[in-house]
Each structure stands twice: as C-alpha cells, then as structure tokens.
Amino acid sequence: SLEVEEAELQPKISHVESLKIVSCDRLNRLPQVLHELIFLTVMEIDNCRSLVSFAENNLPPNLKMLKIADCENLEYLVDEKEDNKSKSSTLCLLEELSIVRCPSLMSLSSKGHKNICNQLQLLDIDRCSKLSCLFSNTKFPITLKYLTIWGCPMLEYIAEEFEESACLESILFSGSGIKSLPRGLDKLIHLQEILFFSGLLTTSFRAFKVIHCGNFGALPKCMASMTSLRGLSVCNCSADVSFPSEGFPANLTSLEILNAPKIYRSLVEWGLNRLTSLQKLFIGGGGCSNVVSFPEEGTGMMLPPSLTHINLSKFENLEFMFSEGFQDLASLQELKISNCPKLTSLPKKDVLLSLGYLSIYRCLLLKEECSSDKGREWSKISHIPLVGIDGKIVIPRESD
Secondary structure: OHHHHHHHHHHHOOOOOEEEEEOOOOOOOOOHHHHHOOOOOEEEEEOOOOOOOEOOOOOOOOOOEEEEEOOOOOOEEEOOOOOOOOOOOHHHHOOEEEEEOOOOOOEEEOOOOOOOOOOOOEEEEEOOOOOOOOOOOOOOOOOOOEEEEEOOOOOOOOOOEOOOOOOOOEEEEEOOOOOEOOEOHHHOOOOOEEEEEOOOOOOOOOEEEEEOOOOOOEOOHHHHHOOOOOEEEEEOOOOOOEOOOOOOOOOOOEEEEEOOHHHHHHHHHHOHHHOOOOOEEEEEOOOOOOOOEEOOOOOOOOOOOOOOEEEEEOOOOOOEEOHHHHOOOOOOOEEEEEOOOOOOEOOOHHHOOOOOEEEEEOOHHHHHHOOOOOOOOHHHHOOOOEEEEOOEEEEOOOOO
C-alpha cells in the first residue's frame, strides 16, 4: 500500500534538502512522510495528474520554494476543508511559489485562510486558464516582492487593496483579464516596475505603461500623489478606460495617450497646462471624431510652456491648429503630425520660431498647403532647419 511505501521511504530520505516528483499518477496528496523532512527546503511536482489540492498542514515544515507544473487537475494549492482543525499551516513558510500550466487551478486556497502564504516573497503563475482568484478573502501578503501572472484570462482582480507596509517591487502581467489595480498603489514605496503586456517594461517606477489591455477599466485614483512618476502611457486599451478622479501628477515629463478618448476628453477638461513639467506629449486621436482643432478652440486649453516635443496622430476630423493654445512654447523643438487627413493649417509662425524639426506624414491637405510653390503654410515653416513630409526631406532642399 501507499502507506507502507511511505514508511519504508522515510529513513532513506530523511536528510534530503531538495526533492522532485515527476509523472506520479497515483499522487493525489503529498505523502505524510514528506511532512517529517525537516531539511527539505525545495520541492518540485511535475505532471502528477491525480493531484487536486494539498491538505492545509501537509507540507514539509521548512519548505521555502515550491514549483508545481503540468498538474492538470490541480484546483487549489490548499483545500481548507481538509485538516480544518488545524489553526496554522506550514505553507505560510513558503517564500517562493511557482505554478505553471495547471489548467484547472481556480485559486490558491478554497476559502482564503489568513495564514496561507504569509511569508511569500515571489509568486509566479503561468498559463492557468481557470484562475479567477489569488487569495480569496485575504489581503495581499505584505511580504510579497515579485508578482508575475502570465496567461490567466479569467483573473480580473488581484486584490482589493495594497497594505501600506507592502514590499512589492515588481508587478508583471500578460494575457490576464485584469480590469483595475488595487487601491493603495501609492503606498508601494518599494515598487520598481509595472508591466501590463503587451506593454513596455519600466526599469523603475518613474514610468507607468498600460498598453493593449482591452479589459483595463480605470487608472489608479491615487495617481496624483505618485511624486516619483515621470512617464505615463495609456495606449490601445478599452475605449472606456477612465481618467483618475484626482488627475495626473504635475511632475510628469512624458505623456502618451493613444486611442483613449475618455482620457483625452477628461484631460482637456482637467487642464493639460497643469502638467507644468511636461516635455513630451504624444496624443493619438482614435475615437475623438468630434475634435476639429488642437488645442480645442473654446475650451481655454493651453499647452504647457515646458513642452519640447509634440506628436499628434490619427485625428480623423482635425482641421486646424489653434494658435492661442500654442502660446509661450519657447522651448518647443519638435512637432510631428501624422494621419490627420482633414488638417489644413499649422499654428501661427510666431509660435513656431523655436522649432528645429517638423514632420508631416499622411496629411494630404496639409502637405499641399506646405508646398514651396503655392502653399499658404509655406511661410510658416520655411525658417525651420529640418522639415520632412511623407518621409522626404523638403528643408533643407537639395539645392541649398
């Protein structure tokens, strides 16, 4: 029997520090003998098809690292209906937990016992298609430093709130259904990087990028208090992704908004000029079919004087650049405009005097107006050292 085999095995492995169990179809629970291995700190379980969950107190007492892979029927790491008389769990000693390709996994625990994983520092869950909950009714483990979730489309929320003392340094997501981040993101003083893939990795928490996340519904409300934040990108997410109620941090130096019409509209109302440190502005007008001028005439919107680079793209009904909004841009060095088919005019020449580079791409009407032969806009751009139209350098001219 399995019990006899366990008894015979115990003296042979009593000093084992690392153990790997592979393709054991009879394994539906961890053998009790493993709970007596006080030296065991690392364990891997791979391709054990009968394994559904662990009993709450059935892990080795000093286990620090656990990796589970290709256990197709694993539903919970801990099923708390088992051994429910136990008030504590050795599972809480785990520091690193990795669960990979376990398609039946729904949650780490069935009921959310508060002691589960309370020493966890690294959590990596990869391609667990049914995962819908991480910690059930519990709060996020304050010891967690690294959180990586790949290929878990059913997971919409990771927690309600981050603890003020949380140690999180890295949050990485890909292929998840995450709709919003927990409250308290501004409390994560150790946070170095956030990635929502398909997104771009940030090397420190000076940048926040959310790209191609169709389910992402709201930016963190606390964004205005993120004093270290310098770069913000929201690109090609849900059209309903909303602007944070407290606004953006005034210390932003780079802002990229693409195909996010609600954020663009709210940004206009909130006041782009309030971003007094902004140097680079990239606005894509997907979904902004009612915008006919930039900045929008009648809104009182002024561009921040600190701007050095402006990139406007895909405003399908944009007709003209409103010169009043370009006042005091003495530091503006670069202006790029692309895919604005109805645009016919640029700002007045006197607001473009500092410009060193102008690029116009796929703006047919504006291209005609900027012709050196008969274009009405030529006088506005002739002083600019470098001008490119549809990929061709028109200033300086070859004969110059």
